Every structure is written in structure tokens, then in C-alpha cells.
Amino acid sequence: MSDLNRRTLCLALPALATALAAEAHAAPVSENALASDFSQCKAFPFEKMPLRFSDGGAPTHDIVRGTVPTGELIELHETTIAPGKMPHPAHQHPHEEFILIREGTVDFMYNGESHLLGPGSVGYTAPNQMHGFKNVGTTPATYFIFSLSKK
Numbered sequence: 001m002s003d004l005n006r007r008t009l010c011l012a013l014p015a016l017a018t019a020l021a022a023e024a025h026a027a028p029v030s031e032n033a034l035a036s037d038f039s040q041c042k043a044f045p046f047e048k049m050p051l052r053f054s055d056g057g058a059p060t061h062d063i064v065r066g067t068v069p070t071g072e073l074i075e076l077h078e079t080t081i082a083p084g085k086m087p088h089p090a091h092q093h094p095h096e097e098f099i100l101i102r103e104g105t106v107d108f109m110y111n112g113e114s115h116l117l118g119p120g121s122v123g124y125t126a127p128n129q130m131h132g133f134k135n136v137g138t139t140p141a142t143y144f145i146f147s148l149s150k151k
Contacts, residue, residue, distance in 0.1 A: 035066055037066065038067065038074075054079060055088040055089075056081070056085060056087045056088050057085075059080055060077050060087070061077060061079075062077045063077055063078060071150070071151050072149065074148055075145075075146070076144060077144070078142065078144050078145075080141065080142045081133070081135040081140065082135060083136075083137055083139065083141075084136075085135055086132060086135075088132075089132065091132070092130045092131065093127070093128070094128060095127060095147050095149030096124070096147065096149065097131075097145055097146070098124055098125075099117070099125070099143050099145055100122050100146065101118060101120065101122070101142075102142040102143055103119050103142045104118075104119070104135055104137045104143075105137035106133050106136065106137075107133070108123040108133055109133070109134070110125065110129055110130065110132075111129070111130075116136065
């Protein structure tokens, strides 16, 4: 706590308030908590998004999960990871995925290579390829994951 100063506290308060509000208003996370009908336009207010924590302890807001009218399954979530941390170990899965960096610096690792991504950058993960993300910056890194898969 010796590093706590007025600037640090002011920077942390919005994140804390958002996390507390999301937790207070969040529906219990379940397989159907994010299911959505995409046959009509929709809005997804941040304060109503369920909050969960990744295997690595990173707070994650589940935004949406569902099937679009063309039949693909989609999922979108936002995760924030602390400096030096990973949300979970490197992994692979059968679906495609995009990572969109909102803030911070993330090392996007795949095929044995590291690729630094900063705010506004995008990475793509092909199906069944080992990949991982790590915050290599000195501030929290926030990113969105958008996944797409066949039904």
C-alpha cells in the first residue's frame, strides 16, 4: 500500500466503481446468461453485462453469446489483465477469434512468435492454433475477444 497516492487512487476509482456496479447488477453467470436472439437489433449496456473472472483471475465482462441469422455462433467479451499477467495459459480451440486492444500493451503469442499489440491493434487466431496473451506493459491492459464458429 506504500505506492498508494492520490493519482493512483483517482485512476483506480472508475474501474472499481464499474466492477462493483457490474457485480451488483449482473445476472448470475450461466450458460444462458448471455444467450441472445440476433434476429433484431439490440443494445447491450455495460452495467448489465455479467462479470466473471478468468482462470488467471482477470475480470471479464461477458457481453454477448448467441447465433446470428446466418447460423454462426458468436461470442464477445472484454477482459482486463494486470501488468505481467495472462488471463489463462496458452491454449487452442476449434473456433476463430479476434483480439482488439482497447488500452495497454499485449504480447499476442502464436506459432512460437511474439507480436506486441497496443491500443487500436487487432490480432487474429485461426482455428486449432496454440495462442496466448500477456500484458507486457506497466498499466492494466483491456481488450475485447470476438469469436466466431460454425454451429
